[in-house]
Amino acid sequence: MTSRPRTDLDLIPRRARVHAVRRLSGTIVRTTLRDVAGADPAAPSSLAALRAPGPDDHVKVFLPDPETGVLHAPTLAPDGGVQRPTGVVSISRELTVRATRTVDGVAEVDLDWVLHGDAGPASAWAGRAAVGDEIVLVGPGTSRGLPEGIGRLTIAVDETGLPAAARWLAAVGPDVRVTAVVEIGDDVDEAFVEDELDGADLEILYRTDGPGQLADAVRSLGAPEPDEHVVGYGEAGDLVPVRRHLRSCGVGPDRSTVVGHWRRGTVNLAPDAPLDPTDPD
Ligand SMILES: Cc1cc2nc3c(=O)[nH]c(=O)nc-3n(C[C@H](O)[C@H](O)[C@H](O)COP(=O)(O)OP(=O)(O)OC[C@H]3O[C@@H](n4cnc5c(N)ncnc54)[C@H](O)[C@@H]3O)c2cc1C
Structure with a gap:
């Protein structure tokens, strides 16, 4: 048996909108994400370009600041890395990509969130997630097969x-x-x-x-x-x-x-x- 192959992907920030929310179990919520309105589905920043072929490929999810509701999103640095905005709180957490698919030509990404109370911004956000809410996904930067x-x-x-x-x-x-x-x-x-x-x-x-x-x-x-x-x-x-x-x-x-x-x-x-x-x- 070989060790797991590794493939470099990209760290392009992709703005996503909650298309559907399902409570899968008492403390697990699935959000289905699509591109935000007006996004070009052919652009590298579309969810259509997000690749997550490996079983544990994960994204960095940028969330709104729970205090202000403002999402301080990163940009792609010239060296291909992630540039966080300065002087503000830019909140991110890691989530596994549960699924990617295309429905009627529209790219979708599923993320499953464990709810563990409001102390964590990710758990708090997911517990209240509603259709139309926006977040930003970065990555997966690498994929392991x-x-x-x-x-x-x-x-x-x-x-x-x-x-x-x-x-x-x-x-x-x-x-x-x-x-x-x-x-x-x-x-x-x-x-x-x-x-x-x-x-x-x-x-x-x-x-x-x-x-x-x-x-x-x-x-x-x-x-x-x-x-x-x-x-x-x-x-x-x-x-x-x-x-x-x-x-x-x-x-x-x-x-x-x-x-x-x-x-x-x-x-x-x-x-x-x-x-x-x-x-x-
Ligand atoms: C590669 C990777 C993939 C991941 N994939 C997923 C995924 O698909 N779905 C998912 O839900 N999580 C996933 N996680 C875990 C998730 O990123 C963490 O649980 C994260 O800390 C949650 O952020 P938060 O803002 O809710 O809590 P934080 O602000 O990070 O933490 C606040 C407090 O909550 C505690 N805490 C954090 N997570 C939990 C938990 N699950 N149960 C109980 N207490 C907790 C912390 O210890 C801390 O005391 C993944 C993590 C990694 C590194």
Whole structure:
């Protein structure tokens, strides 16, 4: 099995308008986004040009300042990077691209948001999202594809990792055996998780049953097979023992993808932040 191929994409800011909002489960909201009115669908800044072929490709979402309602959007810097406006608060958070599609010639992008109260601007925005609201998407700047020769896939996620988990399942196809352990809060419907991961051997864990369950569940699966890739997305601290177990089995980053999506007590955990600051990758 090869390691995952990486492709550079672009960091063009794309202004998007909420076209539809669906409450998928108690604390999960799906927004379907389209270009803002008057946008040129042939322009690089159209959602039609957004590429997210990899299962865990993610965008930086720029949100309105909750205090003022003003969205301070970035621009594309001459070197191809992201230039934030100066002198203002420019708020962004990372979200996985759940789906891209074209409907009647119009590009759409789905993002699934976990609601965890109003303390976080992303959660607060998503909890009130309505048709017509505008945000700005930047990226995915890079895309990571599937390892060639993958024969088995193990998934360990919380709610924030469900979009990537569902995309992995679809991407590997029916010939790859998939085992998924998913830790959720009490407000997430089991039926929704089962639908998203239909076809996987699925174990659902409830966060309220105590800490450490995700790692225990992964450990109980035993050592990964040589053609197995393991993915983990969720609270960084919960994933530290998952990665430790994988390392003890001789499984490194070439055969696993373990990414902290958030960290208890930390605002806007960076996507490239070390899972464990005391033990960097
Ligand atoms: C590569 C990547 C992909 C991601 N994909 C998704 C996705 O598809 N959907 C999604 O919902 N999230 C996703 N996340 C996680 C999301 O970016 C973070 O949860 C983010 O912190 C939410 O921003 P916020 O403004 O709501 O909270 P913040 O302002 O960042 O944090 C405020 C407080 O809330 C806590 N907090 C943050 N997230 C959660 C949570 N989920 N549950 C409980 N407490 C939390 C923080 O620890 C902090 O104390 C992804 C993260 C990364 C790095």
